[in-house]
Amino acid sequence: MAIGLSTAILFTGCADSNYDPTKDWSNDKLYNEAKDEMAAGGYDKAIGMYEKLEGRAAGTPLAQQAQLDKAWAQYKTNEPVQAVATLDRFIKLHPASPALDYALYLKGLVNFNDNLGLLSSWAEQDLAERDPKQAKESFEAFRELVVRFPDSKYAADARLRMAFIKNSLARSDVHVARFYYQRGAYVAAINRAQTTVQEYRDVPAVEEALFIMVQSYDKLGLNQLRDDTKRVLETTYPNSALLYPERAVTKKSWWKFWK
Structure with a gap:
């Protein structure tokens, strides 16, 4: 009798562990609950709900929205690889979606922030000193956005970020030089x-x-090349603080531009 009772309790425990409180929820209720979790910062719970909604509402606009919202939640939980994978899947499955510009923008943003990071802003660490691979991927996502959707409400910000990334990639080469x-x-x-x-x-x-x-030309004794290059530098940057340290002006850190 005791064995039978223990077995019953065991199976009851298993059943409870597999219980899904959202089982009888409508798709709209599930989506709204996920949004509430997002608003409260419960990104992990929201991701689970969005994944359920993707399956239950497959082929509907609501499922597409859930996929995009899941990518945002993954981005907010510092899971850039998963977020990009989710967005790549969305872009592949829904090439005609009216939200495609947002998907491209978010893909660029995920890689952009993954490189720069909050800690980098505190330490004022330059992206140029880090692996440029994701910066290039970010640039390509933003580039595709502005080329395909030049009038998108995300295009202006994407162009600004592209300019920053381009300079950062150039600084990567300068860092090596x-x-x-x-x-x-x-x-x-x-x-x-x-x-x-x-x-x-x-x-x-x-x-x-x-x-x-x-x-470098000066160190090598290549005086003509040194002087020619210096003239280019002086012509292009007449107030260069590198040539004329006394003209140096304190510049605002790049990351404050976004704040």
Whole structure:
């Protein structure tokens, strides 16, 4: 008798652990509850509800919205890989969706924030000193958005972020060029700095790239190339604080621009 009672309790426990309180909820109720969880910061619970809704309302606009909201929740819980996977799936399955511009924007934002991060803003760490792979992926998502949907309400912000990413990628090359210069690898420094000048002509990082080239040519005794490059630097940046430290102006940190 005791064995039978224990077995009954065991099975009851199993049944309770598999109980789904949302089982009899309508799709609208499930979506609204998920939104309430999001508003309260319960992103993990919201993700679970959105996943259920994707299955229950498959093929409907509500399921598409749930997929996008799930990606946002994953982004808010610092799960960029999962968020991007969710967005890639949405983009593949719903190429004609009216929310496609938002999906592209969010994909760019996920990678953008994953690189910059809150801690980076506190430490004022430059994206240029980190792996540029995700920055490039962010740029491509924003680029696709502004090319395909130039009038999207997300396009203006995407363009600003693209400009920042472009300069950060240029600074990545400059960071490497500076590394070479500091170690006496002047030819390598020149080559890397030239890459910046050639590929990113209209970004602030070009100023330092030119300056590294001037310094490197000087170290190598290539005076004509040094002077030619210096003239380009002076013409392009007449008030360069690198050439004229006394003209230096304190600049606002980039991350404060977004605040």
